[in-house]
Amino acid sequence: MSYALKELNRETGFGGMGITKDREVPVISLANFEARKAEIADQLWKASTEIGFFQLSDHGIPLEQIDEAFEMTARFFALPQEVKAKYPMAKGTNYGWEYKAQVRPSTGTADNKESFQITVPKMAGLWPSGEELPGFKACMLAFERANWAVGMKVLSCFADKLGFPADFFTEAHDPTSPEYQSTQRMIHYLPMVDAKPEDFTGWRAGAHTDYDCLTLLHQRTGQGGLQLCPGKEADGGELAWTDVPPVTGLITCNIGDMLSRWSDGKLQSNLHRVRMPRADEYLGPRYSLPFFCQANRDALIQAPTGSEPPITAKDFLDMRIAANFAKIGM
Numbered sequence: 001m002s003y004a005l006k007e008l009n010r011e012t013g014f015g016g017m018g019i020t021k022d023r024e025v026p027v028i029s030l031a032n033f034e035a036r037k038a039e040i041a042d043q044l045w046k047a048s049t050e051i052g053f054f055q056l057s058d059h060g061i062p063l064e065q066i067d068e069a070f071e072m073t074a075r076f077f078a079l080p081q082e083v084k085a086k087y088p089m090a091k092g093t094n095y096g097w098e099y100k101a102q103v104r105p106s107t108g109t110a111d112n113k114e115s116f117q118i119t120v121p122k123m124a125g126l127w128p129s130g131e132e133l134p135g136f137k138a139c140m141l142a143f144e145r146a147n148w149a150v151g152m153k154v155l156s157c158f159a160d161k162l163g164f165p166a167d168f169f170t171e172a173h174d175p176t177s178p179e180y181q182s183t184q185r186m187i188h189y190l191p192m193v194d195a196k197p198e199d200f201t202g203w204r205a206g207a208h209t210d211y212d213c214l215t216l217l218h219q220r221t222g223q224g225g226l227q228l229c230p231g232k233e234a235d236g237g238e239l240a241w242t243d244v245p246p247v248t249g250l251i252t253c254n255i256g257d258m259l260s261r262w263s264d265g266k267l268q269s270n271l272h273r274v275r276m277p278r279a280d281e282y283l284g285p286r287y288s289l290p291f292f293c294q295a296n297r298d299a300l301i302q303a304p305t306g307s308e309p310p311i312t313a314k315d316f317l318d319m320r321i322a323a324n325f326a327k328i329g330m
């Protein structure tokens, strides 16, 4: 399989098991952000250029709000399949509900998960009714906006470091524009309690880099499986993977491919995947809540030195969606 995007061709080489390696994922506090911005920007830059993953503390999203979003997520996925099927992800789109439909270019097999994606301007007809799931829309919209605000703080630090105006990325992710395409995802990895041995050979999520500028991921303590491999180590040889600790309240962040392009590769997108639990580990479901800061459709992604041809964020995302969700509607 060959793709038009270099990012996709790179991804096809990442499907093997690899080895594991201990690495420290730095925790960076956003406390007192305005006063400490230069110091925080230094820490974010160091983490992003060294390991490529970091976790945020003191980010301002209250723990109760995170817990509430996870509770809503569990309730949503507990709805009968025929109710969820009323809100499907249509072919070529990146919003709505999908069940085991995402096939990663790295593995060629479907991730063992279901997900619901919220892209705010595109949700007409895709919200479960208040009768089906009371409070869902208000809870998830507020959570989406809270994540957006944290994402823009981090991106404004990167803008400072890259010599862009401080609000460069905030404008490129303007939520009041109809072209807004940042996405709040809710994921349910299926429980493995009664699974057969052969079911453990696949992936909960196959290895990939994210399509976006920046991902903000909420995990729950005890529901692990996320592994990372630094982008700069991902071009050759056997890959070494590190478990990322799941801690409720910390936001795990990684750089995506859009920001790699926008920074001429100074900020590298990072490989990650979600492995199956081992038989001796927790075998219940894993829920996770990633928010993808995906530049608005009309934003032009330009490498400052011209190392890559310019591409609109719409075209960039559409090509990634087509490669990952080819199965939908078949």
Ligand SMILES: O=C(O)CCC(=O)C(=O)O
Pocket (backbone or CB within 6 Å): 185, 187, 205, 210, 217, 226, 272, 273, 274, 288, 289, 290
């Ligand atoms: O659930 C996770 O921990 C990771 C999800 C992920 O990588 C994605 O949806 O892009």
Ligand SMILES: [Fe+2]
Pocket (backbone or CB within 6 Å): 208, 209, 210, 215, 272
């Ligand atoms: Fe991801």
